[in-house]
Amino acid sequence: MNKNSLIRKFNKQAARYERNTRQRSLGEWRQRLLQDVEGHVLEVAVGAGANFPFYNRSKVDVTAVDFSPEMLSRARQMASELGIQATFQEQDIETLELPERSFDCVVSTLSLCGYKDPVKALNQINRWAKPGGRIYLLEHGMSTNRLLGYAQHLLNPAARRISGCHYNRDMIEIVDASALKVVKTERYWNGIIHLIWAQAT
Numbered sequence: 001m002n003k004n005s006l007i008r009k010f011n012k013q014a015a016r017y018e019r020n021t022r023q024r025s026l027g028e029w030r031q032r033l034l035q036d037v038e039g040h041v042l043e044v045a046v047g048a049g050a051n052f053p054f055y056n057r058s059k060v061d062v063t064a065v066d067f068s069p070e071m072l073s074r075a076r077q078m079a080s081e082l083g084i085q086a087t088f089q090e091q092d093i094e095t096l097e098l099p100e101r102s103f104d105c106v107v108s109t110l111s112l113c114g115y116k117d118p119v120k121a122l123n124q125i126n127r128w129a130k131p132g133g134r135i136y137l138l139e140h141g142m143s144t145n146r147l148l149g150y151a152q153h154l155l156n157p158a159a160r161r162i163s164g165c166h167y168n169r170d171m172i173e174i175v176d177a178s179a180l181k182v183v184k185t186e187r188y189w190n191g192i193i194h195l196i197w198a199q200a201t
């Protein structure tokens with residue numbers, strides 16, 4: 001799928017992402033993952049700002065990136081409502097250039113399912129974070145349950161067409177193939193939901 005049709009797909013989903021953000025969707029996991037985020041924070045594929053309610057606004061200064069203008073306008077609104085200090089860039093993460101070694105923390109939630117090359121995206125994240133910088137990932141991937149995994153393979157082509165994301169990526173394999181150093185992993189929902197705490201090397 002080319003980039004413009006992917007952007008159009010995500011633009012169309014922006015209102016739903018805003019509703020989910022206001023309802024604190026996946027809030028328990030976001031809260032658990034993001035409680036220590038602080039400093040100069042890069043959030044990639046920010047969507048409608050679903051993580052903003054879980055940041056301590058007195059401790060973060062966020063650079064937020066997404067290639068969907070509709071998502072970004074909602075994220076801007078969310079940051080302003082919550083008093084989160086943030087700047088926004090409408091950019092493709094896969095071609096984005098940022099100063100290297102400059103962020104204390106990098107946050108990526110529900111984004112590795114969408115990129116053409118998720119390992120490359122993680123390696124970029126590794127470069128943008130300061131050495132030892134903290135990386136926070138909340139991703140969905142292949143289940144540990146074989147039956148569900150089979151269903152994820154079957155559903156994958158339709159999921160890709162409808163929502164722009166892959167259902168059957170092996171997130172552990174992807175993160176292990178990147179330059180990140182994994183500190184801790186937790187999995188929920190038959191292993192589909194991954195919370196991963198990592199460090200830049």
Ligand SMILES: C[S@@+](CC[C@H](N)C(=O)[O-])C[C@H]1O[C@@H](n2cnc3c(N)ncnc32)[C@H](O)[C@@H]1O
Pocket residue numbers: 010011017044045046047048049050051065066067068071091092093094108109110111114115165
């Ligand atoms: C599934 S949504 C997740 C949004 C948000 N992180 C969350 O947790 O709700 C994926 C987001 O990634 C963005 N995205 C996907 N591929 C991208 C890319 N290559 N560059 C920038 N943004 C991208 C989409 O526009 C969308 O906002």
